[in-house]
Amino acid sequence: MDTVGTRIMIVDDEEIVRVSLGNWLKEDGHEVMLAASGLEALQMLEDRICDIMLLDLKMPRMSGLEVLAKVKTSKPGIQVLMMTAYASVETAVDAMQKGAYDYLVKPFEPEELKILIKRVMEKQALQQENVALKQRIEDAFGTDEIVGECPAMKTIFQLVRDVAASNSTVLITGESGTGKELIAKAIHANSDRKYMPFVPVSLGALPETLVESELFGHQKGAFTGATYARRGRFELADGGTLFLDEIGDLSPKAQVDLLRVLQESKFTRIGGTREVSVDVRIVAATNRDLRQMVKEGQFREDLFYRFNVVSIELPPLRERGDDIVLLAQRFLREFASKTNKPIKGFSNEALAIIRGYDWPGNVRELENAVERAFVVVKGEVIKSNHLPFNIRSREEQADSRSLKAVEKHHIRRVLAETGWNISQAAKALEIDRVTLYNKIKKYDIQEET
Amino acid sequence: MLAGANDIAIQPLGAIRPELLARIQASLQNIYGSTAAILPPLKIPREAWIAARQQYDSTKIIRFMTRSAPAAPERILGVCDVDLCTPILTFVFGAAEVGGRFAVISLQRLRPEAYGLPADRLLFMQRCAKAAVHELGHTFGLRHCYRYDCIMFSCCSVEGTDLKQERFCPRCAEKLRDARKC
Incomplete structure (x- = not known):
């Protein structure tokens, strides 16, 4: 000091x-x-x-x-x-x-x-x-940090602000990679608990034998390997928010244990005798259809209703229209700000591919794709050939039903690979330069900028 | 030795042993690269005496030096063998005008005997030289340094004085060079 x-x-x-x-x-x-x-x-x-x-x-x-x-x-x-x-x-x-x-x-x-x-x-x-x-907590986790201009996301942002003020349990559903944890953090950051811990726990990643210990902690010597006493996630989140991710993966026993805590706000560490009281706000999330699981007897109905007090359903990225491009540009800015690479943006063709792809992995997949392109690009603009192959090929497959379409795609790819060197491209295509010029004109192939 | 010689004078306040003044003189000349003349001694002013505390007020001694100092030397270091304090601090090893012309050191608390230890002439003279270089450093605008081995390190005990070296750290040496250019 x-x-x-x-x-x-x-x-x-x-x-x-x-x-x-x-x-x-x-x-x-x-x-x-x-x-x-x-x-x-x-x-x-x-x-x-x-x-x-x-x-x-x-x-x-x-x-x-x-x-x-x-x-x-x-x-x-x-x-x-x-x-x-x-x-x-x-x-x-x-x-x-x-x-x-x-x-x-x-x-x-x-x-x-x-x-x-x-x-x-x-x-x-x-x-x-x-x-x-x-200030950093508010900046990092507020809804302002989440990109979303489409009507569905705007409704969700309003819902986040509304539910944040209450202590109600929130269930966030949506496909994998739609940003469920980000929404959970936004709820926490907008609540009175914002300066207390936000504790995430991914239940799907935990072996069944560890779920109980992870959530409730254990006393020293409670089981083989429990050399020291350990506080569970519920205790760590006391006063704050506990984010239970992938609750659809909970075992029947863990469902019973969790239900008891949600009902009584009390639990006992494994191997302990003293009851521990906690003040925790629960936000749960899953990418599975819990109602269907209840019908099939895989998820307890009473636990489902405990979680499902307020529900927020996140739309998949493919249904978010222009948000896809906004997100891609946001990710690109973020990567650029962390390095000295002078990237200006995406070419029109790259943006068309990004917009047209169905993004089964949602926002997470988009972020990874932009990062990959950012790493491989040498110039100032990310072009279609910098995007991951599966995204490009999906686009090409969707568009390449006719012989003409196949030819157009092939010429475009060769031109991109040769950096629009007409002589080299013509040689690779085994046609003369005039023919190549004619085909470029015919198919209206334009150099990416 | 640092470049840019400026005159320094040592002002004995009361009786100070010549060999001690010579040791301080040698250190100042060596560290500051200046001529360091020893002025004729002056009596410690009565006005600086605080009877209730049986100590002298260092601020009043510096004020006295301001009034009675010769005009020529650029900087004057007072050396006295009485216990110094300020109205608000229980004691001080020395005091100085930061970026000014005058500084003063007290020898009283630099003697090992003051702490119930056997006399050690060399250690005592080394402490006196360090205190002199330190206080004079303030007149060049130098502030306390965070490095424990730098002469400008601030210490409230003689043990700290013993730990520091009789030289400036590179950062303070550079500041001193800059100050002397001005």
Whole structure:
């Protein structure tokens, strides 16, 4: 922690105190302001910034305590250290109650003042970091961060804001890769729990034997290998949001255990005897049809209704129209911002392929495709040949039913591969340059830009 | 030795042993590359005495030096063998005007005997030289350094003084060079 450069105001009616202490603090690299009275200090604070105020308790006209009260009202960020020649418990308690950070009895040890200033600066740095982190949470998980202009997504954003304020359990459904966790985070970030933990747990990835331990924790020696006691995800999420992903993959036993917790908000660690109470908001998600699973007896009906208090269904990417292009451009910007690659955007043909593809893997697949293209592209524009083969070939297959279509695609691909070098392309196609020019004109093949 | 010689003067305040003044003089000349003259001693001003604390106020001593110093030297280091303090701090090893002309050091708390230890002449003189170089560094505008082995490191105990070297770290040396160019 570097305290150099701290702005410190000394308020004392004795000139020798101000000067000597000011010089001593300057030697430590602090910026020092001197005020001979409370009134002068308050006037200086109108147009100057200070981090710490060293304030004498006993001054004529306006006392230190009066100055303290005014500073704490108008500039609460300033940490005030009271200085007094008369140590009395009453005045110290009074000063602390009025918001002083600490107090020093004159004369004090140099080391004492150094440590106190360091502590104040550490506190201020933590407060600033706290504000910055809270802002980052809001920036990272707010709905503003989720791309979506289509009507379905706009409805979902409104629903997220509406349900966030409540404590209701939310069930998010949608195909794999549609952004269910992102929506869960947005619910958390818009709720009163936003500064408490958001704890995701992917139930589908856990072996059945570990689900209980993962969710509820265990005591030391509860089972072979449980060398230490461990808190489960429910305890970790206390006060915050627990995101249970892939709940359709829960075993019948785990369904029973989970139902009990949802009903009672209490559970016991494996091997433990004490009940643990938690205050957790549940957001669950699945890509499976839970209603159908209930009908088939694979999912408990009572648990389904516990989860399905508010449901949000995310549309697959193929149904989100222009969002596909918006998302692709967003991902490209994000990758570009992390590197120095000067990528300007997509060619029209690449965008047409992106728009036309059905994206069975949804947003996740789109992100991967853009990343792949970003890695392989050498120029400033991502062209169709930079996109993953399966996406290009799907497009070509869909379009290549006639002989003419096949020929057009083939010529276009060879031209792209040769960088539109007509001689090389004609040679590869085993036709002369004039014929190639004619075919380009006939099929209206245009160079990607 | 740093380039750019400027005159420094050592002002004994009260009786100071010549060999100690010579040791301080040698260090200042070596570190600052300046001539360091030893001025005739002055009495410590009575006005700086704080009877209630049985100590001298370093700020008042510097003010006294300001009034009684010769005009020529660019910087003057006072050396006294009394315990220094400020109205607000229980003690100081020394004091200086940051970016100014005057500094003062006290020898009182640099002696091992002050801590119940056997006398150690060489260690004592080394501490005095370090304190002199440190306080004079402030008059060149240097602030405390975070490096424990740099002469500009701030320490509230003699143990800290013993840990630091009698030289500037590269960063402070560069700052000193910049200050002397101005």
